[in-house]
Amino acid sequence: MMKRIPDVVVRRMPLYLRAVEDFARREHEVVSSQELGDWTGLTPAQVRKDFTFFGEFGKQGIGYNVKFLRQQLREILRISENVHVGLVGFGNLGRALAHYLIDSHVTDNPEFGSPDKLRVTAAFDVDESIVGTDYRGMPIFHVDRLSEIVHEHGIKIIVIAVPARHAQAVATKCAEAGVKAILNFAPVTLNVPDEVKVHHTDLTLELQSLAFYTA
Amino acid sequence: MMKRIPDVVVRRMPLYLRAVEDFARREHEVVSSQELGDWTGLTPAQVRKDFTFFGEFGKQGIGYNVKFLRQQLREILRISENVHVGLVGFGNLGRALAHYLIDSHVTDNPEFGSPDKLRVTAAFDVDESIVGTDYRGMPIFHVDRLSEIVHEHGIKIIVIAVPARHAQAVATKCAEAGVKAILNFAPVTLNVPDEVKVHHTDLTLELQSLAFYTA
DNA sequence: GATTGTGAACGGATTCACAGCA
DNA sequence: TGCTGTGAATCCGTTCACAATC
The missing domain is CATH 1.10.10.10 (Winged helix-like DNA-binding domain superfamily/Winged helix DNA-binding domain)
Incomplete structure (x- = not known):
């Protein structure tokens, strides 16, 4: 069946x-x-x-x-249960994504009875000046604690918003930590075991392919 | 052939x-x-x-x-010629995109001999407090001037980073102004004439579909 | 009469496998 | 020999068309 x-x-x-x-x-x-x-x-x-x-x-x-x-x-989409999402990289893009995810209807749709349970519950970065602080109630940890926090919070999905050169290392860490899916915003093709699902959003690739149609 | x-x-x-x-x-x-x-x-x-x-x-x-x-x-991708890109919506997401596009190798890859000529040359918003200002040399215009500036600058691609409720109106304006392609970050399906190419990047949709794989 | 659920037909994209050329 | 370019075969997703059901 x-x-x-x-x-x-x-x-x-x-x-x-x-x-x-x-x-x-x-x-x-x-x-x-x-x-x-x-x-x-x-x-x-x-x-x-x-x-x-x-x-x-x-x-x-x-x-x-x-x-x-x-x-x-x-x-079917499992958003009737809690699905915890982690965000790695809290620079410009990471912050914009956090802002969007925390405010928008993705994470909460209260006017409508049943809030989505797809929640960004932790962010990670290496910048010591923001590690340890909060963003609207969401704690920011050092990336070194990724595996620990992923287990503790039951994080299943990681959004990668780090510079290209660090993305593969983060992805590998995620895979090792048992993360089920990755949404990658870095402009690199990630290499992870087959059991980890990867979606890739690449602004450069999108714009360059659109450029083809500008003739 | x-x-x-x-x-x-x-x-x-x-x-x-x-x-x-x-x-x-x-x-x-x-x-x-x-x-x-x-x-x-x-x-x-x-x-x-x-x-x-x-x-x-x-x-x-x-x-x-x-x-x-x-x-x-x-x-083939026409990035050996100049391709001008406009950005509509200069809120959180728009700013992050601008930051990325202006800094990254998409728009300039000088260590490598031939800079890409895919350039973000104008931004648009409705917020009077930023209209008229610059972001790293890129002017910010009122959205009402979209058509005018698109023609003046020869803009071929528009990136839409406005709230969902305004996205369709912006897309329609773009199509009327003769824009060839749209990269849409707003969480709505845009309706435009067939000759305009639309790519859609939707964080909500991506995350929700990844949630399926978290079983 | 309306609309679903689905096997069959279709079409488009991927992969195969090999001829042709450096 | 090694690797490209490509027609043929295959795979897979979409559309068709209709029987089943409300």
Whole structure:
């Protein structure tokens, strides 16, 4: 029964969640694959097919119950439980990311009943002038304590926002500490064991590939 | 002869450029598809196939001349000419992006002979307290002047770093002003004419999809 | 009548495997 | 011999189309 779920499908699930939360906010009771498709820019067939990887959430002739679908998606993405995120690198980019993550609806969506439990609970840096301080209640540790704190806080995901030359060392440490997933903002290809999932966001690569289309 | 080039291929080209610049830095004269594959984490066959979309850059039995390949890739990505980039939204994220773009090797790689000509030349915001000021020589304009400045500076790419609720309006303005490509950091799906290329970087979506793998 | 869930068809991207050339 | 360039084969994700169901 447990078919392997393609990565592309997993990447679309949060988008469906965002869509269904919007329908919920607008107090729709049900939503069709057609409506979800319009909202996300995908085909209705794709929406339905994607869902089948995880189960049968709809009713034929009717559509999907918004509340039920929302809950299912939250469970699939595990944001109905607590997922702790660590942030390594508290320079310019790191601070901007922390600001965004702590303020935005990612970490808290209170007007809407159920706050996300995807939480940035610790930051790491090497700069002694900020190690030991707090950012909006989030403690900043020295990177040397990464492994220790990852275990203590049960951190599962690490966001890497350090300079390129340090990124691989941090990634290796993360892998050793048992981190499950890494979101890498440094402009280097990371080498980690297969069991660690890596997503890479690279401003340089994005801009350079867009430059191709400026003809 | 001019076959259509798949988007996935275009997205890999900057990675090849980064690889070949590294080989150049280490003073290799030639590089094989095998070596490029190891560096990038792709298969040699894929590297070769990707290149064929743009021409024949190698010598059979030998490999690719590093200097020549580098030049070819820079021309393909149009970073041998000037490409002007504008940044809309100069809050926390926008400032961090500006900092990164202005300092990093994206915009300038002088130790290496030929600086990239992908340059952030203007920022836009609505905050009157920063409009009219400079950031490291980059002027900050009011968003109302977007179209005017885009034409004046010949801006081809816009980076959107505004709050979600304003992103669509900005994107529409960009499209009207003739911008060729948009890099969107706001957590919304943008609706623009097909001739405008959009890449989307969404921290929320990335983290939520990674959360799936934390089981 | 409407809409889901899904097997089958399709299409596009990756990999294979080898001919051709240095 | 070594490595590129590429047609053929394969793999994988998307779309189609329709039976099942409300």
